[in-house]
Amino acid sequence: MAPILKVEDINVYYGSIHAVKGVSFEVNEGEIVTLIGANGAGKSTTLNTISGLLHSKTGSITFMDEHLSRFPCHKIVSKGLAMVPEGRRIFLQMTVQENLEMGAFTQGKAGIDADLDHVFSLFPRLEERRRQVAGTLSGGEQQMLAMGRALMSHPKLLMLDEPSMGLAPILVEQIFEIIQELHKAGTTILLVEQNAQAALSVADRGYVLETGRIVTSGTGHELLESPAIKKAYLGG
């Protein structure tokens, strides 16, 4: 398995705050890889840097043998890299269908209906509400919409930032089932989570971030069993 995404020595700053310190990791094709860590560890900053919303001062990000730092943010999605941002960030004043159409912004008009059908088959609730304004959806439905919207661009690598945030346990379960379904269908997934238990149990590999640095890595199973991880992130 070749790495589809390779992050090498990135350093990201917010003004004088050094948020990500020399982070390197890779994601192989067909894997689910998770970045776990506490609040402020630099997980979301790392994802935002990969998707081009933020920029690293050093190092490189290579996606399918192309250096991403050469491209402005809006060019990156057409390379096959989509992100479901933290807090969902769907377009609240647009309808469900319009949100999904925005997800397909870089795709031609031709395949859009088939893609809509595909998303609706994954998330039947969205089809029922396709003409509804997204702001009226419940939190779980909004998360589904955010995921559906990202899928509209046919990503080879899907990055999910805290998909379980603020959701009821039953919905978290549903979201993780869908993540596994997408994975089975061939999408590579990079998952950022505070819910370490859930994330590690679906992940092939995981990296643990602490104050901007990767402190541990291993397979999902190894990390779940590691006493140090248990103590810090899994509640003993």
Add this chain to the structure above:
Amino acid sequence: MTFLNFLISGISLGSIYAIIALGYTMVYGIAKMLNFAHGDVIMVGAYICFYAVSRFSLPPLAGVVLAMLVCTVLGMLVERLAYKPLRAAPSLAVLITAIGVSYFLQNTALLLWSSNPKVFPSVVGNGKIEMFGGQLTISHVTIVTIAACVIIMLALTWFTGNTRMGKAMRACSEDKGAAQLMGINVNATISMTFAIGSGLAAIAGVLLCSAYPTLVPTTGSMPGIKAFTAAVFGGIGSIPGALLGGLLLGVIEIFAKAYISTQLSDAVVFAVLIVVLLVKPAGLLGKQIHEKV
């Protein structure tokens, strides 16, 4: 019958405010900035049309099209040179820059075209329709103004609701970061918004000067401020709000002139604005957005 006359001229004036307010509201909605130079783009449009028609004897319609082209380019140029470098700057810096651009345009106009007032030839002639034995008169300018406003509103509503670019504009106005993640080029979208707003400003300038034919380099500033008020009145960022705000402002202004006092009409207009904002801080059609967490 005089009431009806006043109402119609109020709607006509309000239509002009509405067209200008659209420029303010669209730019605010997407770039989250108040482009106080917008009023002066109106003036530039009017001058271009004036010279095209009265000096170069172009047909009026060609004059309008030329004015739109010049203003579209001017709007994009202003955005590119003055506002784009400040994309990450505090909004106060952008606001001050916009005021600077406004004075720059006014003074450039003063230099190029002098302070002598020009008498603007109405682009639709001076004809009028008389009804009820001459008691109700509607000039052709009024009809064209109202029609232009309706057409522009319908076209923009269709554009933002049904086209790929229009939807991208709405996406940008909600969340630029998320829009970029969708693959939308935010800079190009902002540039296009300025282009549309400035093109509309040219139309507004020509219509304004056809109804009130004195053209000086400061012609655009008062209607600009009034239209900004109209945009806030209706709910800044909202296209139907700009229409409603513009029309109400025009009608209130004309009624205040007719029934209260000519000198106090502006005071009445702004007093109404203050009352509306006290009751509905987001404007008449402005939405207060609650985010789900």
